[in-house]
Structure formats: structure tokens, C-alpha cells
Amino acid sequence: MDKHILKYVDLAKQWENEKEFLLPVIEEVLASGSYIGGEKVFDFETRIAEICKTKFAVALNSGTDALVCSLHALGIKRGDEVITPPNSFVASTSSIVHIGATPVFADVLEDQNIDPNRIIEAITPKTKAIMPVHLTGRVCEMNKILDIAKEYNLIVIEDAAQSIGSVFNGEMSGSFGHTGCFSTHPLKNLNACGDGGFIVTNSESLCDRIKKLRNHGLVNRNIVEEFAHVSRMDVLQASILMERLKKLDEVISVRQENAGIYDSIFDKDFVSRPQPRENCVDTFHTYVIQVDNRDRLRDYLKKAGIETAIHYPIPIHLQPAAKFLGYKRGDFPVCERQSERILSLPIHQNLQTNEIERVANAINTFLQDGSRD
Ligand SMILES: *Cc1c(COP(=O)(O)O)cnc(C)c1O
Secondary structure, eight states: OOOSOBOSOOHHHHHHHHHHHHHHHHHHHHHHTOOBSSHHHHHHHHHHHHHHTOSEEEEESOHHHHHHHHHHHTTOOTTOEEEEOTTSOTHHHHHHHHTTOEEEEOOBOTTSSBOHHHHHHHOOTTEEEEOOBOGGGOOOOHHHHHHHHHHHTOEEEEEOTTOTTOEETTEETTSSSSEEEEEOOTTSSSOOSSOOEEEEESOHHHHHHHHHHTBTTBSSSSOBSSOOOBOBOBHHHHHHHHHHHTTHHHHHHHHHHHHHHHHHHSOTTTOBOOOOOTTOBOOOSSEEEEOTTHHHHHHHHHHTTBOOBOSOSSOGGGSGGGGGGTOOTTSSHHHHHHHHHEEEEOOOTTOOHHHHHHHHHHHHHHHHTTTTO
8 A cells, every 4th residue: 555645734845836936025025124014915905805806805814803803893792693503613603702792503504504594593683693604615505695684684794714716606705795704824725824814895894994903993003993903914924825826726726626536536325525506616625525434434544644634523512612502412413413424635736636546546445345334
């Protein structure tokens, strides 16, 4: 068996491929003596708004603060309920708790995204907002979610952290809601060399308020209009991201090709994953399959030198931190069942075709050998 370890992520390899053009950019920033705010960050925001097809973008220090600042700017407060799925990265829920509001979970569909019918069931007189999460880089059914929001007069904050460049019904991820919140964490498709994130919106007043909130509530050097956060993206990260944005289309298309290779090799009787939809683009932040005997398969792959990941093994409503919300096992059966069956396979843009084939063939062998029984 091939003993070369196939990594789930390989950021060192990414740097090796990029250092020739990134090092001068980094040196220029360091030499400039200007590290926070200014033109470079503004240029990044302008480019992001173009890419997401929104009027405005605000660069921030993380995807988590993009969610917190959105909730804050939209006036969500103590006593308000926000509906969100229980199978996201913890930040979707923790941002709601952070602002003092109450997260209310709604179960998901087979494709791991929030189920619009379950959203309707979760609505109470206290519901103020819906926070759908475009998990894996696949946009939720935003047509239905926007209809619900309109009918019940709810705010929509998209957790688009995993879905830059994704499309639903011809429209860009992040452009549907009052705000779209993105992360540029090192593990995302558009990644900084540290923490980062941004908000996109079509509302000028929201954009202005978020720009104030990210900078201590200052309106100028000396006047604080409201107590707020320090959530700015720094110039170094904005400059690195500007360079990496030039390659975003390529990164996405390589991930899509990799997904296509997996799809063509898998035995559909044993491996399932969300199917492509018309007029939509999935960008594969993760490539997630659902299988029986997931843990044994993961072990088998590990022994074969193939790293995998699980996003996420413990649903948020079952986390120790969520105890006060009063949920229990069995409350969200689709999400809970998926948490035992999902497996994220290596999909990153620096993998070779033969490496993808090696993973896919190992999985087919495991499943067809009857190892699954
Ligand atoms: C990564 C991620 C976040 C948080 O982003 P950070 O930049 O790490 O703060 C929030 N939600 C989802 C779904 C994510 O994947």
C-alpha cells in the first residue's frame, strides 16, 4: 500500500506555490508602516462586493465577528430568538448567544442544509431572524427561506462562511439576506494567513453601522457614538487576500473537478452525497459523503495513509455549552443521524488527480469488500 500520507489540508504546500508573489506583497505592507485600515482594506472591500454582486462589503477580523456584528447592527437583542441549524460550526450558534439572543434550532435536509419546513415550525412570537448556513459551499434553499422571512417579517443573516462564489438560482451566496457573513480563516476556500472575514450587504445604512461597530463605535478619532467591538481586518491579511482572490476561480474549479472525479468513481449504492441542482454552483469547501460504518471506514483510510475529517461529529444542541437551551438527543433526528454517517474527504486544490483516485478507490474497496457488514 502507498505509504505517502495524503493530507486533508496542506497549507504549507499552498505557501510554497505562492511565496514568490506573496513575499513582496507582505514586505511592502511591513515597509509601509500602515497596518490597520486605509486604502488596501478599502480595495479589498470593493473587490469583494464585485465578486459577491452586492453594493457593499465590510472587511473584518473573522467570520465569527461578521455574524456578531450583523446581529448587533440589525438590532437583535436579549429575548429575541434566531433560528439556525444544529449542524454548523459552533460560531453560528455562539454568535447568537454572544449578542444575548436565544438560538432556536431547526433540523436539516438530506443535503445537510436547514429545512425550510422545520424553520416554519420553529417560529414563535419572539422569532426575529433566520440564520441559514450554506454548509460545505452549497447554498440553502434561499427562495423558500426568503418567502418565509417575508411572510413572518424576519431578518435573514446568511452564514456564508463556507460558500464564497457559490450560486443558488443564479444569485451569489451572501447576496440574499440583510447581510451575508464570510470567513477567510486559513481553512476556507479564500484563506488568509491568520483570522479574517467580511460582511456583504446591499444596505448603505447597515454598511455604515457595521463599519462603526468594527471600530469601537468611533465616528471619528475622538467621538464614540455607541460602545462596540474591535473587529477590523488588518492590512497584511487584506493584501494577502487581494492576491489570493486572483486565483479564487481556479481554486473553485479545481475543487469542482476533484468532486467530479470522486463522483465518477464511487459506487452510488453505498456512497451518497448531495446532487447538483440547476442554476446552482456548489464550491466544495468540503466534499462530504454519507456512509454506513463511517468510523470503520475512517480507520481503514487512516491505515492506508489517507486523512479525512468530520464536519461536525457532535451536533451543537448536544454540546455541553448548549445544555442551558434544554435540547436532548432525538430532537433533530436528521442532523443526528448524519453526524454518525458524514465523512469529509480531501478535496483541496493542491491535490493531484491520482491522489483523488487513490482515496476513491480505497473507499470503493472497503465498501465492496463487504467490510461494511
Ligand atoms: C469557519 C466558520 C465560521 C467562523 O469563521 P471564523 O473566521 O473562524 O471566525 C462560522 N460559520 C461557519 C459555518 C464556518 O465554517
